[in-house]
Amino acid sequence: MLFPIRCFSCGKPLAHLWEKYKNxxxxxxxxxxxxxxxxxxxxxxxxxxxxxxxxxxxLITYEIQSRQKVIRR
Ligand SMILES: [Zn+2]
Structure with missing residues (x-):
């Protein structure tokens, strides 16, 4: 899903580094x-x-599809 804000074990903030790492x-x-x-x-x-x-x-694609089904009913 989304990259976690902090490390699950030690709590170090990491989310600000995700884009640099990915690129x-x-x-x-x-x-x-x-x-x-x-x-x-x-x-x-x-x-x-x-x-x-x-x-x-x-996941967003599935969310949009499920909302469209609700609207059609
Ligand atoms: Zn850690």
């Missing part, structure tokens, strides 16, 4: 190198980036 990884850099450059050292915080899956755009 760097999409441009072809290795995720570990990007996390090192961003100063994310703890493995609890690193897993937040490495395991996150963005599916909010797909």
């Amino acid at each position: 760097e990884v999409e441009s072809g850099r290795q995720p570990g190198d990007v996390l090192n450059d961003l100063g994310i050292r703890r493995y609890c915080c690193r897993r937040m980036f490495l395991t996150h899956v963005e599916y909010i755009d797909e």
Whole structure:
């Protein structure tokens, strides 16, 4: 869904780094190198980036479809 504001384990604020991380990884850099450059050292915080899956755009599509069904009734 949305990237979490803070690390689930240690509470470090991370959300402000998500866009930078995503852009760097999409441009072809290795995720570990990007996390090192961003100063994310703890493995609890690193897993937040490495395991996150963005599916909010797909979810919004289903939300719109379900609302249209309600309107048609
Ligand atoms: Zn952490």
